[in-house]
Amino acid sequence: EADIYQTPRYLVIGTGKKITLECSQTMGHDKMYWYQQDPGMELHLIHYSYGVNSTEKGDLSSESTVSRIRTEHFPLTLESARPSHTSQYLCASTPTDRVGEKLFFGSGTQLSVL
Amino acid sequence: GENVEQHPSTLSVQEGDSAVIKCTYSDSASNYFPWYKQELGKGPQLIIDIRSNVGEKKDQRIAVTLNKTAKHFSLHITETQPEDSAVYFCAASGGGFQKLVFGTGTRLLVSP
Numbered sequence: 001e002a003d004i005y006q007t008p009r010y011l012v013i014g015t016g017k018k019i020t021l022e023c024s025q026t027m028g029h030d031k032m033y034w035y036q037q038d039p040g041m042e043l044h045l046i047h048y049s050y051g052v053n054s055t056e057k058g059d060l061s062s063e064s065t066v067s068r069i070r071t072e073h074f075p076l077t078l079e080s081a082r083p084s085h086t087s088q089y090l091c092a093s094t095p096t097d098r099v100g101e102k103l104f105f106g107s108g109t110q111l112s113v114l
Numbered sequence: 115g116e117n118v119e120q121h122p123s124t125l126s127v128q129e130g131d132s133a134v135i136k137c138t139y140s141d142s143a144s145n146y147f148p149w150y151k152q153e154l155g156k157g158p159q160l161i162i163d164i165r166s167n168v169g170e171k172k173d174q175r176i177a178v179t180l181n182k183t184a185k186h187f188s189l190h191i192t193e194t195q196p197e198d199s200a201v202y203f204c205a206a207s208g209g210g211f212q213k214l215v216f217g218t219g220t221r222l223l224v225s226p
Contacts, residue, residue, distance in 0.1 A: 042218050043216040043219075101211070103158070103211060107157050
């Protein structure tokens with residue numbers, strides 16, 4: 001079992017609220033990722049980090065922001081949530097970026113914005 | 115950039131039957147092809163992967179085949195069991211997880 005944790009598991013909020021989705025891993029992995037999963041199941045990379053103080057945007061444009069102050073923690077923030085942000089958000093990590101390395105996923109946060 | 119197409123989107127089989135899921139990719143530079151299984155309420159988990167220098171790989175009841183010329187790869191599950199029911203994703207990458215592109219997913223249902 002992967003030691004990567006996401007909280008909350010489910011979140012229902014109103015439009016305009018600021019939210020932070022938490023992601024923590026206890027494996028000491030440098031590389032961390034945030035994926036957005038459509039209701040139609042597709043996985044899209046929205047943010048990634050190669051280590052402390054490193055953050056990059058993924059292929060799918062997102063209004064969310066991330067930070068990486070500690071190796072084990074990679075939170076995602078939405079300053080003003082909108083219904084279009086309703087989705088499942090999955091956090092993942094890997095020890096290296098080598099070909100063949102396994103992505104360890106958390107169980108996800110299902111976000112619903114009313 | 116890379117584009118990965120996956121078929122079928124849903125697949126229903128009887129327990130004990132075989133299941134095959136097919137993916138095609140567009141970037142000839144891609145050299146790593148993993149398959150992930152996502153059970154209800156969980157994140158995806160790697161079940162098998164293949165690199166471009168290998169044509170086939172097996173792990174018990176699951177196998178993956180790769181045809182580089184045609185740019186397609188497939189997941190084969192034999193003797194399916196109800197616990198195989200899940201969503202399966204193929205993916206392709208030419209280097210680094212920031213370049214890993216997932217297919218659209220296949221929902222597999224195995225009926226007892």
